[in-house]
Amino acid sequence: MRLEGNAPAKINLTLEVLGRREDGYHEIASVMHTLSLCDTLILHLPDAPALDAAQGQISIGAHQPHPGSVEGEASHHRPPSTPWEGGEDATIPADSRNLIWKAVEAFVRNSPRPLSHAPCERGTEGEGWCATLIKRIPAQAGLGGGSSDAATTLKLLAAWAAQWGIPLPDLHALAANLGADVAFFLNGSCACARGKGEILEPLPALPPLWWVIAKPYGVGVPTGWAYAQLKRNALEPDAPAPHTERLRYALQHGAIRAPHHLAPLLHNDFDKPILNGIPVLRTLRQQMEHAGALQVLLCGSGAAQAALCESQPHAESLARTLIQQGYWAIAAQAI
Numbered sequence: 001m002r003l004e005g006n007a008p009a010k011i012n013l014t015l016e017v018l019g020r021r022e023d024g025y026h027e028i029a030s031v032m033h034t035l036s037l038c039d040t041l042i043l044h045l046p047d048a049p050a051l052d053a054a055q056g057q058i059s060i061g062a063h064q065p066h067p068g069s070v071e072g073e074a075s076h077h078r079p080p081s082t083p084w085e086g087g088e089d090a091t092i093p094a095d096s097r098n099l100i101w102k103a104v105e106a107f108v109r110n111s112p113r114p115l116s117h118a119p120c121e122r123g124t125e126g127e128g129w130c131a132t133l134i135k136r137i138p139a140q141a142g143l144g145g146g147s148s149d150a151a152t153t154l155k156l157l158a159a160w161a162a163q164w165g166i167p168l169p170d171l172h173a174l175a176a177n178l179g180a181d182v183a184f185f186l187n188g189s190c191a192c193a194r195g196k197g198e199i200l201e202p203l204p205a206l207p208p209l210w211w212v213i214a215k216p217y218g219v220g221v222p223t224g225w226a227y228a229q230l231k232r233n234a235l236e237p238d239a240p241a242p243h244t245e246r247l248r249y250a251l252q253h254g255a256i257r258a259p260h261h262l263a264p265l266l267h268n269d270f271d272k273p274i275l276n277g278i279p280v281l282r283t284l285r286q287q288m289e290h291a292g293a294l295q296v297l298l299c300g301s302g303a304a305q306a307a308l309c310e311s312q313p314h315a316e317s318l319a320r321t322l323i324q325q326g327y328w329a330i331a332a333q334a335i
Contacts, residue, residue: 001045001163003156006038007148008188008335009137010181011211011299011306014244015268017227019235025180025196026227029241031248032181033206034188037213037332039149040134041100043156046127049164051115053108055128056101058094060135092139099150100131102178107157110169138328140220142300143213144181151175151185172198189335192248203251206334209259210315214288214322214329215304216280226301229273243267259308263295266308274302281305284327291318 010032018027040061045051095101108115131153137145154171161168175182180197192201247265249255256262275282275298284305288296292314293307309315315331322329 001047001160003043003045003159005041005043005152005156007041007137007145007152007185008034009037009143009145009148009213009332010034010184010188011213011334012142012268012297013262013266014241014247015270015298015300016241016244017230017232017269018239018241020232021196021235026230026232027195027235027239028180028193028197029244030193030197031190031203031244031251032184032193033190033334034185035143035211035213035332036335037137037143037330039137039145039152041149041152041156042132042134043153043160044130044132045157045160046129048127049113049115049166050127051104051108052128053101053105053116056096056104057128057130058098058100059130059132060092060094061132092135099146099178099182100133100153103150103153103174103182104129104131104157106174106178107154107169110174111161112167112169115166138215138220138304140222141215141304142221142298142302143304144185144300147179147181148185150178150182154182155186190251192244201248203248204254206251206262207257209262209334210309210312211332211334212288212293212307212309212315212318212322212329213299213304213332214284214307214319214327215302216284217326217328219278219280219303221274221278221302223301226270226274229277230269259294259310263308266295266297268297270298270301274298278303284322287322287325288318291321293318 013031013033015030021027137143158168172183175186176198183198184191184193184200190203190205192203250265275285285296288307296305296307299306319329319331
C-alpha cells in the first residue's frame with residue numbers, strides 16, 4: 001500500500017523559555033504556526049494487517065523546490081568551520097536514528113493489536129516497510145522538519161491501520177515521546193504550546209500572510225547548544241509568558257487581519273544570544289531588515305530566520321534578493 005503526505009515546516013511566532021525543569025528539559029511557551037514549505041513523505045506499507053518495524057528502509061530523495069516556490073540554488077560561499085556548522089549539509093540518517101523509523105517503531109510497539117506477529121491473508125508474520133522522503137526543509141534550522149516527518153509518519157500509519165480495522169494507539173502520547181514538536185504537527189495550523197511543547201491549545205489560524213525563510217548555507221544550530229546560550233535557571237511556579245499571552249489574546253479576538261497587526265507581537269527569546277554568538281546570522285538579519293522586512297525573528301532556536309512581508313510580491317522579491325546574495329531562501333505562506 002502506497003501512502004503519501006506532506007510534512008509542513010513551522011514558525012514560532014513567539015518563543016519564551018521559562019526555565020529549566022527537574023527532568024532536564026526547558027519549559028516553554030510558544031505560539032506556533034505551520035507554513036507552506038514542506039517535505040513530502042511516501043510510505044510503502046504491507047497489503048496485510050501485519051508490520052515488522054525492524055524490516056524498514058528509508059531513502060532520502062534529492063532536494064526539490066516546492067511547486068510555485070522561490071528558492072535558492074547551492075551557493076559557492078561557505079562559512080568557516082564552527083561548532084554550529086552543519087545545517088542542510090549535515091547527513092540525515094536513514095536508519096533507526098531517523099525520527100521516521102522511530103515513529104514506525106513506536107506505532108508498532110504501542111499498537112493495541114500485535115502487528116509484528118499478526119496473522120494475515122498470506123500467512124506471514126509481519127512485513128517490512130519503506131519510506132521515501134523528499135527533503136525541502138533544511139536540517140538544524142528551527143523549522144521542525146524532522147518532527148513534522150515523524151508526525152506525518154504517524155498519520156499515514158493511522159490511515160493504513162484504518163484500512164484493516166486495526167485499533168490505534170494514542171497518537172498524541174506517541175508524538176510527545178518522540179520529540180517536543182511532534183505533537184504539534186499532528187494537527188498543525190496554529191496552536192499555543194506549553195510544557196516541552198506537547199501541551200497544546202488550538203488557536204485561530206493567521207490570515208494567509210507571506211514570509212521569507214532564509215539561512216546561510218552550511219550553518220545549523222544544534223538545539224542543546226542554543227538552550228545553553230540562554231543560561232536559564234530552574235523553573236519557578238507560574239512563570240509568566242507575556243509575549244505569548246499577548247499574541248494568544250490577539251488571535252482569539254480576531255485582532256490580526258494584516259501583516260502590520262502581527263509584526264509588533266512577534267518575539268523569540270533566542271534572538272539576542274544566537275545572533276550575538278553567530279555573526280553570519282546577525283549579518284543576514286541586517287540584510288533582511290534593510291530589504292524592507294516588517295519584522296524578522298529566528299525560527300525556533302535557528303539557524304533559519306523568518307521575515308514577515310507586506311505581500312506575496314514583496315516576499316518573492318526579498319527571497320530573490322537574498323538568493324542573489326548567496327543565501328538559501330524561500331517565500332512561504334502561513335497555512
